[in-house]
Amino acid sequence: xxxxxxxxxxxxxxxxxxxxxxxxxxxxxxxxxxxxxxxxxxxxxxxxxxxxxxxxxxxxxxxxxxxxxxxxxxxxxxxxxxxxxxxxxxxxxxxxxxxxxxxxxxxxxxxxxxxxxxxxxxxxxxxxxxxxxxxxxxxxxxxxxxxxxxxxxxxxxxxxxxxxxxxxxxxxxxxxxxxxxxxxxxxxxxxxxxxxxxxxxxxxxxxxxxxxxxxxxxxxxxxxxxxxxxxxxxxxxxxxxxxxxxxxxxxxxxxxxxxxxxxxxxxxxxxxxxxxxxxxxxxxxxxxxxxxxxxxxxxxxxxxxxxxxxxxxxxxxxxxxxxxxxxxxxxxxxxxxxxxxxxxxxxxxxxxxxxxxxxxxxxxxxxxxxxxxxxxxxxxxxxxxxxxxxxxxxxxxxxxxxxxxxxxxxxxxxxxxxxxxxxxxxxxxxxxxxxxxxxxxxxxxxxxxxxxxxxxxxxxxxxxxxxxxxxxxxxxxxxxxxxxxxxxxxxxxxxxxxxxxxxxxxxxxxxxxxxxxxxxxxxxxxxxxxxxxxxxxxxxxxxxxxxxxxxxxxxxx
Numbered sequence: 001x002x003x004x005x006x007x008x009x010x011x012x013x014x015x016x017x018x019x020x021x022x023x024x025x026x027x028x029x030x031x032x033x034x035x036x037x038x039x040x041x042x043x044x045x046x047x048x049x050x051x052x053x054x055x056x057x058x059x060x061x062x063x064x065x066x067x068x069x070x071x072x073x074x075x076x077x078x079x080x081x082x083x084x085x086x087x088x089x090x091x092x093x094x095x096x097x098x099x100x101x102x103x104x105x106x107x108x109x110x111x112x113x114x115x116x117x118x119x120x121x122x123x124x125x126x127x128x129x130x131x132x133x134x135x136x137x138x139x140x141x142x143x144x145x146x147x148x149x150x151x152x153x154x155x156x157x158x159x160x161x162x163x164x165x166x167x168x169x170x171x172x173x174x175x176x177x178x179x180x181x182x183x184x185x186x187x188x189x190x191x192x193x194x195x196x197x198x199x200x201x202x203x204x205x206x207x208x209x210x211x212x213x214x215x216x217x218x219x220x221x222x223x224x225x226x227x228x229x230x231x232x233x234x235x236x237x238x239x240x241x242x243x244x245x246x247x248x249x250x251x252x253x254x255x256x257x258x259x260x261x262x263x264x265x266x267x268x269x270x271x272x273x274x275x276x277x278x279x280x281x282x283x284x285x286x287x288x289x290x291x292x293x294x295x296x297x298x299x300x301x302x303x304x305x306x307x308x309x310x311x312x313x314x315x316x317x318x319x320x321x322x323x324x325x326x327x328x329x330x331x332x333x334x335x336x337x338x339x340x341x342x343x344x345x346x347x348x349x350x351x352x353x354x355x356x357x358x359x360x361x362x363x364x365x366x367x368x369x370x371x372x373x374x375x376x377x378x379x380x381x382x383x384x385x386x387x388x389x390x391x392x393x394x395x396x397x398x399x400x401x402x403x404x405x406x407x408x409x410x411x412x413x414x415x416x417x418x419x420x421x422x423x424x425x426x427x428x429x430x431x432x433x434x435x436x437x438x439x440x441x442x443x444x445x446x447x448x449x450x451x452x453x454x455x456x457x458x459x460x461x462x463x464x465x466x467x468x469x470x471x472x473x474x475x476x477x478x479x480x481x482x483x484x485x486x487x488x489x490x491x492x493x494x495x496x497x498x499x500x501x502x503x504x505x506x507x508x509x510x511x512x513x514x515x516x517x518x519x520x521x522x523x524x525x526x527x528x529x530x531x532x533x534x535x536x537x538x539x540x541x542x543x544x545x546x547x548x549x550x551x552x553x554x555x556x557x
Contacts, residue, residue, distance in 0.1 A: 039087050039149065039178065039185045041080040044156075046506070047441040047541045048077055052116045052136035053153050055081060063189045064159075067552040071165040072199040072512055075505055077114075078188065080178065081154035088148040089180050097161070097174030097190055104164060104172055104192070111176075114156035114502070115140035117488065118473040119434035119481040126425035127478045137481075139434050140472070140488045141500045158502065161190070169196040195555045199515060202246040203294055206518060207447060207511045208420055208457025210300070210404070211242060211486060213251040214465040215286075216263040221469060221492040227265075227282045230494050232289055238498045239293050241487065242463060245508040249298040249358075250290040252283060254344070256312025257323070258302040266344075268313035276313075276339055280347050287353065298402075298418075299353060300360040300386060301344075304328075304337055304372045311336070328364075329371040341379040358402050360386035362461070366396065373399050388422055388459055404459040407449070408535040420457035421450065425479040430537025432460065432503050434474055434482035441541035443503045445532060447510030448547055451517055452532040458507075463487070471499075510544075513551060520554050 042060040050056075056079045064076050080090075092111055097104035116136035120129055141158050149155045159176065171193050178186040215235050219226045224234055239247075256264040265286055267279040287299055310323040326333040341359075348354040359376055361369060369387060373396060376383045386402030390409040397403060397413035404420040405411050407427060411419075423431050423446070430442035430449075446458045465484040467476045469492055476484035486507070488499035517525055528547040531539075 038084050039080060039082050041078060041178065041186050041188070043188070044077050044079045046075045046077055046502075046509075047439060047444075047544070049436075049438075049440050049502070050079075050114075050138045050154075050156060051436060052138070055079075055154055062187065063191065065191045065193075067193045067195060067555060068161075068163045069195060069516065069555065070163050070167055070198040071201065072163050073508070074161050074163065074192075075509065076159050078157040078159060078176075079154050080149050080157070080186070082149050082151055084151070086148060086150045087180070087185070090147045090149070090185070091179045092145075092157075093177045093179060095174040095176075097172045097192065099168070099170040099172040099194075102168050102170065102172070104161065104167065104174070106174070108162040108164060109174075109176075109190075110160045111145075112141035112143055112158045112160070112500070113146040114138040114158055115142045115488075115499070116472070117434060117481075118470075118475055119436070120475065121436050123428040123431060123433045123435045123437040123480050125428055125480075129475065129478050129480055132475060135436065137434050137436065139440075139482075139501045139503060141502065141505070143499075158505075160505075161192070163192070163194060165198060167194060169194050193556070197516075197519070197555055199512060202244060205246040205511060205515050206456065207246060207450070207514045208248050208418055209246045209507075209511060210249045210298075210420060210457060210459040211245075211247060211463035212300075212459075212461050213239065213242070213463050214259065215239075216253075216260070217464060217466045218489070218492075218496065221466060222494055222496055223492075224494050227285055232285075234494050234496060236289075236293070238464060238487070238489075239290060239295065241498050241500060243294040245504070246511055247295050248457075249300045250287055250295055252287065252299055252301050254283070254301045254303070254340075255306070257308035257310045258306040261308060261310075261312060261323070264312065268311060270313050270315050270317070272316045276336065276343075278340065278343055278347075284351065287351075297356065299357045300402075301357055302360050303362065304359060304376070305361045305364045305368055328368045334375055337375060338379055341376065341383070345380055345383070354382065358384045358386040360402070361389075362387075363389045366392055370396055386418070388461075418457065419455050420459045421453065421455050422459035422461070424461065425483050428480075430540055431480070432482055432486060432507070433480040434503070435480055438480075438482075439537075439540050440502050440506045441544045442537045443507040444510035444513065444544045445537055445540040446507060447514040448529065448532040448544065449535075451514060451522060452529050460486070471496075513548060516551050516555070520551070524554055525550055 043064050044056045068074055094106045094109040096106050116138050117140055119135050119137035121135055138156050174190045176188040177184050219231055224231050253265045265283040269277040271277055310325045312323050314321050348357050384401035387400050388404040390406040394412040398415055400416055402418035403416040404422045407421050407423050430445050462484050463486050471489050475481045486504045487501050490497045528550045531543040
């Protein structure tokens, strides 16, 4: 799987680079030479979130010490600032990180530069953000190199290290130097104790990550025809990034009106003979495309009860595209959907996908969901049913294969194969908001909460539901900023590229923690896992750091 869109190497950022020291461990480091303004810097912690112009108030340190497994990904954040005058012409050099002849290559280290996006001051629940002021918060991880530091806005750098598979255990050391031409201005030490444990590849992770995809949004903003060659070229790097986080499910739209009108992957036609006909070509190409990226365990099919109960279709008799509004449970509803399910099942069986397909609903009223579930079960007992919502009767819960409950609701059934939880705009905390009140550690908290509650994953409604043309403005709708997306984009055209976020990286880090805890044994970690049993994300940063420290202690035993 291609990863080049996520990480960039800094071996050759500048044609003239000079290390603060010779990387031979027997050679003494050279003293940094300061030119122009005095450049200062420190590691400031991966869970620190800063608004534009905000400075660092903590302990200054230029050493990063960590305990790691092979095949895991670790992060830190650096801040550079100057108090006298702006510093420009900066370049960066990362050394190999070595333990004798054993090496973590410098290519495994990446720097991304934290961009500001328009967020909110407060983390509020659904629909309460009004009269917003422009607040710029650092969250987007840009690959565009920033070579200057001003006196009014410190530079924030995100450093990521991919620990290779199979390297011997031991202490590895390297450096990151910040240079100005031939002069070294600062040096940061990177030190890792690699333990004799290996994290599985993300394709083998047990954690069920299900971030719903909205690929029509990017196509619409970019003016690209969905399911065309240009479309797949555009969306590919976005969903490669999602696959890299361990995503398990494909979000598919089986009717027009599942989410937005005018968006479907299966075209419906009512023929002149009064028969329904279905064109699966876009559905098939999209599923095959997503599976080629490694998102291949489940096909979520939305929906017999979507944002709109209407069905969009081509009416051959009238020669128009129109919509049919049908009440859930009505005779016509049962007749049409039964016909579709028969045809759809035959198609899925032919493609070899029947076992992966899940007919999925989202927050329907219990009485409507019960009618839908009974219809599906009476159609074919082999159908798997998924639902994200709350407060169902036990008998109905037991009929669900994939059941994602709103955080804080304790389900009564225990037989669901996929048992996840989700957060929505109903929660101020924990959440993936971009606000001055939201800790990025809340995203790492999610996987630990799944451990505490016995869930096997986390669900959220929007990986990429962008509605605004400005890629830096994530204040979609009247919900708190970030509710509609997990990542960012460089623009709107066919050449748009994904831009990861701190909160998305921290969600992935939590999933790594989940996998580690499962390997080590959760019984050994109950004292820290119990910290995550509440549902309000209180003290997310402190609790996550405590739990991660316990993981490190158990990893070396």
